[in-house]
Amino acid sequence: MDTSRLSRLWGLGSGGLLLVAVLWGVWTGILDKPRQVVLTIPPGTAVRLQAGQVVTAIPQTIHLRVDDVVVLQNQDQVPHRVGGLYVRPGETLSQPFRRAGTFEYICTLHPENHTIFQVAPRPSLFTLLGIEVGLAGVLLQLSGLLLGGWATRWGGGALLAGTVGILLGVGLVLQASGLMNPGAEDWQNPVPPDAISLQQGQRLYAQFCVPCHGGSGRGDGPLAAHLSPPPADLVVHVPQHPDHILFQLIQEGIPGTQMPALRERLTAEEIWHLVNYLRSLTHTADSKPL
Numbered sequence: 001m002d003t004s005r006l007s008r009l010w011g012l013g014s015g016g017l018l019l020v021a022v023l024w025g026v027w028t029g030i031l032d033k034p035r036q037v038v039l040t041i042p043p044g045t046a047v048r049l050q051a052g053q054v055v056t057a058i059p060q061t062i063h064l065r066v067d068d069v070v071v072l073q074n075q076d077q078v079p080h081r082v083g084g085l086y087v088r089p090g091e092t093l094s095q096p097f098r099r100a101g102t103f104e105y106i107c108t109l110h111p112e113n114h115t116i117f118q119v120a121p122r123p124s125l126f127t128l129l130g131i132e133v134g135l136a137g138v139l140l141q142l143s144g145l146l147l148g149g150w151a152t153r154w155g156g157g158a159l160l161a162g163t164v165g166i167l168l169g170v171g172l173v174l175q176a177s178g179l180m181n182p183g184a185e186d187w188q189n190p191v192p193p194d195a196i197s198l199q200q201g202q203r204l205y206a207q208f209c210v211p212c213h214g215g216s217g218r219g220d221g222p223l224a225a226h227l228s229p230p231p232a233d234l235v236v237h238v239p240q241h242p243d244h245i246l247f248q249l250i251q252e253g254i255p256g257t258q259m260p261a262l263r264e265r266l267t268a269e270e271i272w273h274l275v276n277y278l279r280s281l282t283h284t285a286d287s288k289p290l
């Protein structure tokens with residue numbers, strides 16, 4: 001058994017493990033406080049948007065870490081909306097992001113009306129633990145080779161322990177980075193589109209939407225002629241949005257248009273019924289209008 005090489009390996013190895021820990025701590029800034037990401041909507045933004053210009057004040061994709069706070073300042077003359085924030089002229093609002101994931105939000109500042117918030121997990125001590133356990137596994141494997149590999153009892157034991165260490169390390173890193181538990185469940189429609197839901201949705205649609213969007217959703221309700229911009233043709237527009245964006249549209253309305261915010265008049269469940277109904281409306285629009 002080559003003990004001097006083995007002890008040199010572990011001498012260097014443990015130094016390496018320590019160095020990794022220190023570098024990691026400095027690099028990831030684990031002690032960093034959550035950031036405030038300040039986004040300012042400059043004066044004249046809506047006018048420029050209307051003139052067809054591209055507005056770059058708010059990036060299309062905003063990169064954050066868990067617990068970062070987005071602060072939205074509206075210096076424009078009209079209200080704007082980015083995600084759950086509806087900011088009136090001169091107002092400043094903030095929204096914390098508590099979970100990792102990719103969230104697509106309604107936003108009045110982009111031609112496609114969507115902004116994406118990419119929220120990365122904050123590096124936790126588990127990430128470091130995973131890296132260290134994995135590296136210790138590598139050291140054990142090297143030791144196993146020095147000890148004679150699978151042919152010897154000690155060598156085989158060290159190789160086996162090393163393999164377990166590496167797997168454990170990778171598992172810990174994946175777990176800590178949130179890859180094993182993506183948290184987008186809030187954004188899925190929790191209400192199945194069954195007959196009862198569609199019936200509820202139809203009732204609510206008749207009550208809240210028909211005057212503008214019309215019975216078949218084509219944007220031809222009795223009030224439509226008086227509106228500028230005209231109500232959207234839902235048969236065309238609904239398929240362009242995922243469920244949670246439709247949810248936000250109904251909940252928050254579209255500032256600067258007649259599309260009303262219904263968050264005070266409808267419960268979340270009722271809005272999901274409406275979303276289900278809108279989907280069915282677009283599927284059956286050609287064959288059987290309401």
Ligand code: HEC
Nearest residue numbers: 208209212227229230231232237249250254257258259260
């Ligand atoms: C007072 C009229 C009015 C009422 C009531 C109304 N809307 Fe709208 N809606 C509009 C207008 C106007 C637009 C178009 C805004 C625009 O051009 O950006 C619109 C846009 C939309 C859009 C967005 C389409 C897109 O891709 O931009 C959806 C979805 C929608 N309405 C659904 C509904 C639903 C569901 C209801 C009932 C809960 C409803 N609306 C009630 C006027 C109305």
